[in-house]
Ligand SMILES: Cc1cc2nc3c(=O)[nH]c(=O)nc-3n(C[C@H](O)[C@H](O)[C@H](O)COP(=O)(O)OP(=O)(O)OC[C@H]3O[C@@H](n4cnc5c(N)ncnc54)[C@H](O)[C@@H]3O)c2cc1C
Ligand code: SF4
């Protein structure tokens with residue numbers, strides 16, 4: 216394999232700005248960009264810089280879609296670009312969620328904050344094969360009701376009976392809060408776990424969120440009886456190269472960019488310092 | 491291995507042959523008394539001390555352009571790598587380059603330079619800080635020790651063939667063993683001790699002295715962490731560079747939102763030790779510390795990996 220540092224050019228085609236500072240950006244590429252749920256790309260704003268970003272969509276075509284939080288220098292520059300602007304895209308990088316492991320089983324998705332973005336891609340992939348999986352549940356925790364991502368889509372899936380959906384927020388003006396008719400609790404994510412009826416032996420879980428979430432939720436899931444091999448989490452690290460070279464993302468001998476970012480709890484337990 | 495005796499005048503003859511091919515660099519003492527790798531103009535200028543910065547600086551330069559963007563196209567547009575020869579490399583530095591060859595096996599920037607680089611190794615006199623590995627070392631293209639020369643590659647043989655007038659008897663001989671073979675190359679016991687050492691007090695104790703200055707990684711022949719930096723000067727095309735980075739810097743593992751995966755110095759010291767002795771990714775399990783002693787010589791507070799290695803072996807809980 217030859218490492219390629221050259222981005223290809225993509226065109227900013229569409230911006231969904233419903234959630235402030237968490238816009239959904241769509242880019243068009245000249246060639247197909249086969250990125251799988253859980254994999255990531257490097258997005259470059261020319262002259263400013265690049266950053267790692269997960270695919271927020273399950274698309275196998277000439278599009279790349281990502282939900283990007285405005286948090287620093289490069290993401291801020293991206294937010295200032297007009298439609299039609301050209302950006303650079305490298306990737307896809309890393310190993311995504313192992314879809315085959317999800318088929319034929321119940322699926323539990325747990326998203327914290329922006330972790331919903333990669334899980335939306337996974338959710339879309341699962342919905343596309345809805346008939347081949349059992350119960351499909353999503354526990355989604357956000358800071359407050361305003362920053363819940365993909366609200367309409369998620370609610371629509373819930374109303375069609377395709378998805379068992381539970382929200383919680385850290386802060387809300389009134390209790391109980393309802394989001395498009397779906398009840399929303401106030402409190403931390405793990406609290407929601409009490410509400411789902413699990414059949415642990417036939418359940419696969421995928422968790423995506425800030426480091427603090429992993430510390431409490433992963434072991435709790437294992438405590439319910441889910442096998443550590445069937446609990447998946449996506450790690451975030453500072454990434455500069457995406458190809459296992461610059462060393463920034465190394466943990467316990469693995470490069471998160473190349474060997475991950477998705478790992479099973481069984482793997483994570485052998486990786487000191489990973490969570 | 492094909493070996494020849496060398497007579498007087500051999501060095502100058504080799505140097506002028508190498509110079510006719512491209513640029514030649516070797517350890518030379520500067521006006522400030524420090525030995526560095528630099529352009530070599532006279533064979534007698536070769537300095538026996540280990541050069542301050544290792545040869546990686548020629549193959550993986552401190553700052554190099556990855557691309558520039560013009561008319562919507564990202565281009566490498568680097569000049570073709572020039573032919574060069576690196577002369578006077580000690581066995582540890584040859585080992586280090588063999589390791590870098592693997593780290594950058596798929597890297598077009600490194601490989602292009604490496605293909606045009608000739609390595610001339612030389613036997614060395616160990617210093618107090620050295621902890622050279624036991625066993626074979628790669629000979630480079632040509633290796634010199636005492637009054638003999640070894641041909642380490644087909645290219646080395648070609649060069650020898652062109653120097654026959656200043657070479658003596660040809661024999662088949664093994665390379666001489668390294669002079670200070672202090673450290674076993676196998677790591678099993680160390681890895682086990684490391685695995686049990688997450689909470690061991692030795693990290694905090696040693697890291698308390700550490701200034702996070704990063705000198706140790708900068709001078710290390712196998713440290714290759716880098717950062718990626720974009721630049722757009724007014725009127726010029728946007729460009730991307732990679733520049734040497736340092737795992738001792740606080741920002742190395744900092745992510746958006748302010749979370750730092752290696753907040754304190756003890757964790758960073760342990761991280762560097764892990765990388766040097768156990769490797770990452772596909773090179774997991776392999777030692778990349780070649781024992782050159784540069785980190786210990788460069789450290790302003792006298793921390794050495796050898797000190798840590800010893801402490802780990804004696805102190806780590808069983
Ligand atoms: C695998 C992966 C997937 C990601 N997916 C998404 C996503 O879908 N949506 C999204 O909004 N963000 C995602 N991120 C995070 C995103 O890469 C960072 O938020 C981004 O670097 C911010 O860039 P910036 O230039 O705007 O911020 P900066 O101005 O560079 O920095 C802001 C902060 O981010 C830190 N930082 C710098 N570079 C990185 C980096 N490469 N990775 C992490 N932190 C960094 C800085 O130290 C600083 O604390 C992902 C990160 C990884 C590793
Ligand atoms: S860690 Fe120190 S002794 Fe080992 S190769 Fe690097 S600079 Fe030399």
Ligand code: SF4
Nearest residue numbers: 700701703704706789
């Ligand atoms: S050279 Fe010494 S003080 Fe500086 S970072 Fe390395 S160990 Fe710490």
Ligand code: FES
Nearest residue numbers: 457460461462472
């Ligand atoms: S991002 Fe460079 S090694 Fe993973």
